[in-house]
Structure formats: structure tokens, C-alpha cells
Amino acid sequence: MTTTNRNTSLITLAFALVLWFMPSVRETLDFPVFFLLFGYSLFFWIAQASSWNTFTGFSGYFSFGQGAFFGAGVYSVAVLAVKRDWPLLFTFLVGGLVAAVIGLIIGVVVFRLRKLRGEIFALMTLAVAFVMASVARVSPAIDGGQGVPVNTVELPEFLGDFPTMIFRLGLIVATFAVITAQSVQRSRLGWGLFSIRDDEDVAETLGVPTFRFKITALLLTAFIAGISGAIHSLQIGYVTIEDVFSIRVPLFVILMSILGGTKHWMGPVVGAVVVVTLNDRLNRAGFQEISDLITGGLLILMIVAVKEGLYLRMRARPLRTAVGFTAGLVIGFALGALDESLITLVAYGLGIAVLAVMLPLSWFARSEPAVTDDVEEVASHG
Amino acid sequence: MSLMSQSIASGILIGGLYALMSLGMSLNWGVLKIINLAHFSFILLSAYVTYQLASVYGWDPFLAIIVTVPLFALGGMALQWAFERFRISEFESLLLTFGLFIIFESLATSVWSADFRRIDSAANPYASSSLTIGPISLSIPTLSAFVLAIGIAFGTRYLLEQTHFGRAVRALAHDREIAGAFGVNHRTVSMQLAGLAGAYAALAGVFIAMSSSLFPGIAVEWFGIVFSVVILGGLGSTMGTLLAGVIIGTVGAIATVVWGPSTAPLVVFLILIATLLFKPDGLLGAKGGI
Numbered sequence: 237m238t239t240t241n242r243n244t245s246l247i248t249l250a251f252a253l254v255l256w257f258m259p260s261v262r263e264t265l266d267f268p269v270f271f272l273l274f275g276y277s278l279f280f281w282i283a284q285a286s287s288w289n290t291f292t293g294f295s296g297y298f299s300f301g302q303g304a305f306f307g308a309g310v311y312s313v314a315v316l317a318v319k320r321d322w323p324l325l326f327t328f329l330v331g332g333l334v335a336a337v338i339g340l341i342i343g344v345v346v347f348r349l350r351k352l353r354g355e356i357f358a359l360m361t362l363a364v365a366f367v368m369a370s371v372a373r374v375s376p377a378i379d380g381g382q383g384v385p386v387n388t389v390e391l392p393e394f395l396g397d398f399p400t401m402i403f404r405l406g407l408i409v410a411t412f413a414v415i416t417a418q419s420v421q422r423s424r425l426g427w428g429l430f431s432i433r434d435d436e437d438v439a440e441t442l443g444v445p446t447f448r449f450k451i452t453a454l455l456l457t458a459f460i461a462g463i464s465g466a467i468h469s470l471q472i473g474y475v476t477i478e479d480v481f482s483i484r485v486p487l488f489v490i491l492m493s494i495l496g497g498t499k500h501w502m503g504p505v506v507g508a509v510v511v512v513t514l515n516d517r518l519n520r521a522g523f524q525e526i527s528d529l530i531t532g533g534l535l536i537l538m539i540v541a542v543k544e545g546l547y548l549r550m551r552a553r554p555l556r557t558a559v560g561f562t563a564g565l566v567i568g569f570a571l572g573a574l575d576e577s578l579i580t581l582v583a584y585g586l587g588i589a590v591l592a593v594m595l596p597l598s599w600f601a602r603s604e605p606a607v608t609d610d611v612e613e614v615a616s617h618g
Numbered sequence: 619m620s621l622m623s624q625s626i627a628s629g630i631l632i633g634g635l636y637a638l639m640s641l642g643m644s645l646n647w648g649v650l651k652i653i654n655l656a657h658f659s660f661i662l663l664s665a666y667v668t669y670q671l672a673s674v675y676g677w678d679p680f681l682a683i684i685v686t687v688p689l690f691a692l693g694g695m696a697l698q699w700a701f702e703r704f705r706i707s708e709f710e711s712l713l714l715t716f717g718l719f720i721i722f723e724s725l726a727t728s729v730w731s732a733d734f735r736r737i738d739s740a741a742n743p744y745a746s747s748s749l750t751i752g753p754i755s756l757s758i759p760t761l762s763a764f765v766l767a768i769g770i771a772f773g774t775r776y777l778l779e780q781t782h783f784g785r786a787v788r789a790l791a792h793d794r795e796i797a798g799a800f801g802v803n804h805r806t807v808s809m810q811l812a813g814l815a816g817a818y819a820a821l822a823g824v825f826i827a828m829s830s831s832l833f834p835g836i837a838v839e840w841f842g843i844v845f846s847v848v849i850l851g852g853l854g855s856t857m858g859t860l861l862a863g864v865i866i867g868t869v870g871a872i873a874t875v876v877w878g879p880s881t882a883p884l885v886v887f888l889i890l891i892a893t894l895l896f897k898p899d900g901l902l903g904a905k906g907g908i
Contacts, residue, residue: 356894359890366842367884370883370884374878532717535713536718539714540714
């Protein structure tokens with residue numbers, strides 16, 4: 237069973253191409269500008285979560301360092317485009333490269349040491365983000381603790397107005413991130429990373445170039461996270477160390493990937509769509525306080541009850557997913573969600589679908605085959 | 619020069635508090651193989667409970683110990699029970715307690731708001747009082763935390779080395795299955811140890827409430843310090859943790875005087891990274907050598 241081949245990437249590309257023209261047809265179809273900004277938010281988190289998963293999900297090396305790569309991207313724009321007047325589009329690329337260099341340094345130093353596996357590696361990456369925040373805080377050339385206004389930077393005119401521009405930039409990076417994840421998953425690199433996740437010592441004995449593979453994957457992760465962060469600096473407007481290096485970015489990419497499932501490229505995409513949509517609607521409805529509560533609760537629930545993640549669960553139980561989603565749409569429609577926004581309606585659908593697949597198997601599982609971990613492995617590697 | 623000696627003295631004392639905050643974390647991680655981020659939440663909540671008892675009900679802050687210690691000892695035991703029940707691995711524990719950490723933080727925010735909270739000076743006479751020795755003055759809350767940390771570190775060491783419970787704990791840390799074969803009930807022992815760790819978190823929280831302002835986001839700021847102390851001290855090592863706390867406290871204080879306050883975290887994290895690279899077993903040697 238091949239679930240990820242070249243056609244998957246072609247379909248992804250075609251899908252992205254359709255989305256590319258969304259801003260152009262906005263006035264004809266008469267949907268609000270907010271949809272574009274919401275779309276960007278989806279693209280941003282899809283890019284971040286997919287990039288994190290390309291290294292961590294596939295190799296099993298748990299990284300809290302996403303904030304470091306993201307921050308490197310944000311501050312590349314803040315320093316080079318704002319303070320030094322470099323051309324904006326060029327600084328995006330530089331942001332990715334700076335993040336990649338940081339990833340390279342971490343990798344070269346850390347992967348040489350056998351002891352730095354598992355949770356010690358996780359803490360190490362957390363420390364790197366903290367160190368970068370401290371450096372940015374004490375050095376006036378980067379930030380100096382004052383924050384940097386990125387919204388003063390001149391935007392290139394050929395990209396259109398701000399919502400159109402940020403939507404399309406986000407779309408490019410998200411597509412790149414997803415196609416990268418797909419390509420890694422079906423390549424030798426992906427197989428190598430999976431073998432590292434299963435048992436690194438055995439993988440090495442069997443001739444998998446573990447060091448090179450880990451470095452390559454980490455570089456990809458860092459580069460994408462950096463570019464995505466660089467673009468996101470425009471969305472933030474006024475960047476500060478507290479916001480950029482907060483625990484929020486690593487927390488959310490971890491949550492999204494674990495929620496969606498880390499063994500398949502589609503996992504982080506599903507996770508990002510669910511979390512962003514529900515979070516956005518909860519905040520809009522004035523439930524900011526409980527949205528953190530739900531975030532934490534979901535993370536716990538996933539680890540205790542749904543270890544393989546939503547995507548593989550949904551694929552194993554398509555009927556339940558479809559029924560849940562439809563029921564959610566109907567309930568949302570009955571409650572008048574459509575009066576507010578199409579997104580609210582979709583949020584109802586997603587919410588109920590997630591609940592439906594999360595419910596314990598035994599409740600309706602009589603006819604469904606029990607899905608063991610091994611089967612999932614085979615399916616996701618195929 | 620007197621500024622320097624004063625800061626070093628304060629650094630050593632604050633190092634005692636760091637050790638107190640880190641000891642439970644270190645035991646949880648080294649022996650039970652649980653990376654308990656909820657430990658930070660316990661410290662935070664214990665500090666808030668102390669604040670509540672002292673500011674609102676007019677208790678002496680030291681008295682808060684009789685409420686917080688049993689409360690968070692029970693909390694630690696309950697968590698450990700859940701970890702065993704759901705067979706949580708070391709790795710999953712990090713994620714799961716990350717979820718708990720977020721939940722506790724938002725609970726703290728909803729109860730005590732995101733504003734700075736500090737026990738009124740009327741209810742907390744200790745905050746402003748200090749012991750003066752020559753040119754150096756030592757604040758009472760940090761001094762008591764330091765003394766207590768030393769007492770607890772030696773007490774825990776005695777407990778682990780000389781008692782039946784301690785031998786069971788060390789057997790567990792070494793090899794859970796073999797220990798089980800020799801009649802160590804790992805559930806009971808784990809829960810007792812987790813309770814002990816929770817009690818240490820509660821104590822640390824009481825002293826933090828006495829000496830500084832509280833806000834929910836403060837718990838994240840402890841991550842760097844506590845993890846540095848735990849790693850530098852060596853997982854599960856009581857004496858190592860105490861020593862590491864004092865070293866981190868002192869180095870941070872010196873960095874503050876020499877290069878300014880914002881460089882202190884930088885120096886601490888560099889120590890953490892250097893430890894991970896060159897001495898991953900901690901200051902006092904091998905892992906599990908409690």
C-alpha cells in the first residue's frame with residue numbers, strides 16, 4: 237500500500253495552485269478578508285508543525301528547539317530588513333539560512349555524543365532557545381530588550397495588498413514544508429530516520445549513516461522553520477523577545493504533531509488544521525482562558541488514549557470520521573453557526589469528528605479491525 | 619569589593635533555594651524516570667497558597683507549610699499513581715506533564731489573575747528582615763531556605779543510604795525488574811518517593827512566596843535554573859544537587875555584578891550546555907549513584 241508517492245506531491249501542488257488564486261477571486265465570490273488571514277494562520281502552523289515533524293516525528297529525537305529556529309527567522313528580518321535596510325524578500329532566505337546554521341551547529345555538536353539521546357536532547361534544544369533569547373536581550377544590535385517594529389518595513393508592491401501577500405507567502409512555505417515532509421517520508425532518508433527512531437544502535441550496525449541523516453533532517457527542519465518565522469515577523473508587526481522566544485511555538489507544534497500523529501506527514505497537517513480552527517473560534521467567542529485549558533487537556537488525552545494520533549485513527553475509521561463531521565456540520569448549522577462565519581461551521585464539524593474518533597474503540601468497534609501499532613508502521617512506511 | 623562579597627553571599631543563599639526547588643525534580647527523574655514538569659506547577663501553586671493564607675487569612679507564612687506540604691505530597695502521589703496506571707514512559711511523561719503544566723498555569727491565572735502578587739509586608743515581616751554579619755546582610759527567607767535545603771539534602775541522603783526505604787529506592791533506580799524480583803513493591807515505593815518530591819516542591823513554594831513577587835508566568839522562568847541544577851548535580855544525586863544549586867546561584871550572582879543582570883541566565887544556560895556536553899552524568903559522577 238503506497239500512501240505517499242510522487243502523485244501525492246503533485247496533488248498537493250495542484251491544491252496549492254488552486255489556493256493561490258483565492259485572493260484573486262475574493263471579490264467575485266464575496267468572502268471577507270478575514271478568510272485570507274485565517275488561511276495564513278493555517279499555513280504558518282502547517283509549515284511549523286510539518287517542519288518539526290520532519291526531524292522529530294520521523295527520527296524520534298524530541299526537539300523543544302522549534303522556538304530557536306523560528307526566532308532566528310523572525311530576528312533575521314528584524315535586524316537585516318528593519319535596522320540595515322536589506323531587501324525584504326532576501327532577508328526571508330537569510331532567515332532560513334541563519335536557522336539552518338544554528339541547526340547545523342546543534343547537530344554537529346550534539347549528535348557526536350551518544351549520551352545526548354532522548355530527553356537529554358530535548359532539554360538541550362530547550363536550552364539553546366533560552367540562550368538565544370538571552371543573547372538577543374543583551375545585544376543592542378539584535379534587540380537589546382526594546383523590541384523591533386517590523387511593521388515599518390516597506391513591502392514589495394508586486395505582491396499585492398497585505399492580506400494577499402501574507403496569504404501567498406504563507407502558502408508557498410507551507411506547500412514547501414509539506415512536500416518536503418512527503419519526499420523525506422518516501423525516501424531513503426525517511427526510512428533511515430524511521431530506523432533510527434526504532435533502534436538507533438541497530439540502525440547503525442546495519443549501515444544506516446545515522447549522523448548524516450539526522451543532520452540532514454535537522455537542517456531541513458531549521459531552514460523551513462526559519463523562513464516561516466521570517467515571514468511571520470510581518471504578521472507579528474512589533475517583535476519582542478518575550479513573544480518570539482516564548483514557549484508558545486514549541487508547545488503548539490508539539491501539540492499539533494502529537495494530536496495529528498507523528499508517523500505520517502499528514503499528521504501535523506491535520507493537527508494544525510484542528511488546533512488552529514478550534515483555537516481561533518474559541519478565542520473569537522471569548523473563551524481565551526479555557527483555550528489553554530483545552531490545549532493542555534488535549535495533549536494529555538492524546539498521550540494517554542490515542543498514541544497513534546488523529547490522522548491514522550481517522551484513516552482507520554473513515555465512516556466514524558465522516559459521520560462525526562457531518563453531524564457536527566448539522567449541529568453547527570442548527571445552532572446558527574453559519575450566521576457568524578463559515579469557519580465556525582467547519583469548527584463544529586472538526587470538533588465533533590475529533591470527539592467521534594477519540595471515543596474508545598470498544599464503543600462501536602465490533603466490526604472494525606483492531607489497529608495495532610505494527611500495522612500503522614507498515615502503512616505509514618509504505 | 620563589598621558589593622561583590624555581598625552578591626556572592628546572596629548567590630550562595632539563593633543557591634540553597636535552587637537546590638530545594640530541584641531536589642524533587644532530580645529524585646523523580648533519576649529514580650522514577652519521570653520528567654515531571656508539573657513539579658514547577660506544584661512550586662507555583664504552593665507559593666500561591668502561601669500567599670493566600672498569609673495575605674488573606676493573616677497566617678504567618680512559615681505556618682503555610684502545614685497546609686502545603688501534605689497537599690502537594692498527596693498531589694505528587696496521585697500523579698505517580700496515574701503514571702503507573704497508564705504506563706507512561708519517560709518520554710511521554712515529559713509531554714504529559716507539559717500538558718498539566720499548562721493547565722495548572724491557566725488555573726493559577728484564573729484564580730489569582732496574571733498580575734503580580736506579593737504578600738503584604740504586614741503579613742510577612744520576614745521579607746524585609748535580615749541577618750547582618752559585618753558588611754554582609756542575609757535576608758531571612760533565603761537564609762532559612764538555604765538552611766532547610768542543607769538539612770533536607772543531608773536528611774534525604776540519610777534516608778536513601780541508611781533506611782530500608784532508601785535501599786528499596788536505590789534498587790529501583792538501578793534495575794526495576796530485579797528489584798521487583800527481590801520483593802521491592804515498586805508501586806508503593808514510587809508513590810512514597812513521589813510524595814516526598816511533592817513535599818519538597820511545596821517547601822520551595824513557601825519560601826518563594828516569602829521572598830518574591832508571584833505571577834503565573836514565573837514558573838517558566840524556573841525551567842532554565844532548575845534543569846541546569848538537576849543536570850549539573852547529576853540525576854537523583856542529593857549532594858550533587860545541593861552543590862550544583864550553590865554553584866549556579868553563585869555564578870549567576872557574579873555574572874550579575876560583572877556583566878549586568880540580563881547576562882545571568884546566559885551564563886547559567888552556558889553552564890547547562892557545557893555540562894550536557896562534557897559531564898552528562900553530573901558533578902559527582904555516575905548516573906544512579908544516589
